[in-house]
Amino acid sequence: MSGSGHRVWAEVDLSALRRNMARVLSCLRPGAAVLAVVKADAYGHGAVPVARALAGEPGLWGFGVGDSQEALELRAAGITAPILILGTIIPEEEAQVVSHDVRVCVHSMERIATLEDESRRQGRRTRVHVMVDTGMGRLGALPGRAAELARAVAASRWLELEGIASHMSAGRPGHPFTGVQRDRLLGVLADLQSDHIEPPLVHFANTAAILGGEGCNQPLVRPGISLYGVLGPDLAHIANALGLEPVMSLRTQVVYMKDVPAGTPIGYNGTHVTSRQTRVATLPIGYNDGLAYRLSNRGRALVRGACAPIIGSISMDYTMLDVGDIPGVRVGDTVTFIGRDGELAIGIPELASIVGTIPYEIACSVGKRVHRLYVREGQPPPGAAAAEPEPLAVPPAEAVPAGHCAAAPRPSRRASPARVVHDAGAVEAPGVSAGNARRVRAPRAVGVRRKAARGGAGRTDRSAGADRAAGADRAGGADRADRAGGADAA
Numbered sequence: 001m002s003g004s005g006h007r008v009w010a011e012v013d014l015s016a017l018r019r020n021m022a023r024v025l026s027c028l029r030p031g032a033a034v035l036a037v038v039k040a041d042a043y044g045h046g047a048v049p050v051a052r053a054l055a056g057e058p059g060l061w062g063f064g065v066g067d068s069q070e071a072l073e074l075r076a077a078g079i080t081a082p083i084l085i086l087g088t089i090i091p092e093e094e095a096q097v098v099s100h101d102v103r104v105c106v107h108s109m110e111r112i113a114t115l116e117d118e119s120r121r122q123g124r125r126t127r128v129h130v131m132v133d134t135g136m137g138r139l140g141a142l143p144g145r146a147a148e149l150a151r152a153v154a155a156s157r158w159l160e161l162e163g164i165a166s167h168m169s170a171g172r173p174g175h176p177f178t179g180v181q182r183d184r185l186l187g188v189l190a191d192l193q194s195d196h197i198e199p200p201l202v203h204f205a206n207t208a209a210i211l212g213g214e215g216c217n218q219p220l221v222r223p224g225i226s227l228y229g230v231l232g233p234d235l236a237h238i239a240n241a242l243g244l245e246p247v248m249s250l251r252t253q254v255v256y257m258k259d260v261p262a263g264t265p266i267g268y269n270g271t272h273v274t275s276r277q278t279r280v281a282t283l284p285i286g287y288n289d290g291l292a293y294r295l296s297n298r299g300r301a302l303v304r305g306a307c308a309p310i311i312g313s314i315s316m317d318y319t320m321l322d323v324g325d326i327p328g329v330r331v332g333d334t335v336t337f338i339g340r341d342g343e344l345a346i347g348i349p350e351l352a353s354i355v356g357t358i359p360y361e362i363a364c365s366v367g368k369r370v371h372r373l374y375v376r377e378g379q380p381p382p383g384a385a386a387a388e389p390e391p392l393a394v395p396p397a398e399a400v401p402a403g404h405c406a407a408a409p410r411p412s413r414r415a416s417p418a419r420v421v422h423d424a425g426a427v428e429a430p431g432v433s434a435g436n437a438r439r440v441r442a443p444r445a446v447g448v449r450r451k452a453a454r455g456g457a458g459r460t461d462r463s464a465g466a467d468r469a470a471g472a473d474r475a476g477g478a479d480r481a482d483r484a485g486g487a488d489a490a
């Protein structure tokens, strides 16, 4: 029986989160700090509990969010660490960020001017980071204009130039374009140095740049997805070598069971018709909870330590499993869509590969109505809803073949089983000496076991339409995917 008291719940293992943070730190130079990216509700894990769990951890400098609402949510929860809005703010957000001591990235002279006005009006200085577009093509001033922005901030009485930043576009480690972007950022820094402007913080490294080595010698890095232990195929071997663990599991419980004869259509449009007499388990989880529609007739779930196929179309609130081959399944049994059940596990990256998306999207899609159950070393924190009597921490899934449930060894909990170190060029930010650079050996590749995804039977027009739409999206991204080696980021 599930005993969680919830229809659908996501277990978020805060101990695994902290271990991931320590493992990310272990690939950095001594004394380096982390700006933990908790935007998009900490990639679906819950920004406030995640920030509370990381606040005060060794090496934590502050938190990166997407907008002022996310920043204020953290402040309201009592987070006093630095918070930086990584994107851009709109004029309506200025008053709140200034009054709540939220740092902002700036991208234009216009924003600098309005932010300065607001800071003057409130009589409070605002710390800003100038964002340089070194090749992302999204936000940020082009390198030729960035120094001008930094000088304007440095000259302002009401603004403080706390940092210079950029964002890397490549999603796979060691991509040559990351080095190009890093060098463009260095050019801006050199330009400023000639004016004796040396912002205390310089940062550009996301997970791919950290694990790829370009971020290893940086004083401040901005990991997101690595903290949550959800790495796509391009980063999986390094993540495994480092011992990064998935933090979130997604579970539900069987709410209805029935025996059906051969020839029974299941779900909308009867996209699955039973080929034998079997047992169908109905689960109160649907695409509104983050179970991607494209898993219809393709995905699997774990129940009683065994693997059961999703049959029929996933609907908004319900999903069906064929549990005819699993003895003893009954109403109330726990069903796992992400995470471990006994010796089997399903990981977010595998779901992403079946669905044709990136792990980020799967993690961020876990719906609002899904109850988050926070656990530490197997125990819910004080005040959390009562949960399973057995330890709840879900040992990390390692590698699960796409579309299948697979036996997954339980990785060791030892910190940093393999230090990942790199030879890649390090950015010499002001104040960072080359002597601090850590010499490294190549990451040990840990095999990821994969099988081909099994195609679903009886696909409908509706699901074929969804496929086409997804294919069109992917085609639209071909240029970027080429540069990023097919990987992606948020």
Ligand SMILES: Cc1ncc(COP(=O)(O)O)c(C=O)c1O
Binding pocket: 037, 064, 086, 087, 167, 205, 206, 207, 208, 222, 223, 224, 225, 226, 489, 490
């Ligand atoms: C500006 C910025 N920095 C850092 C990150 C973290 O990236 P990742 O999750 O790949 O580590 C993101 C994520 O989208 C971002 O937008």
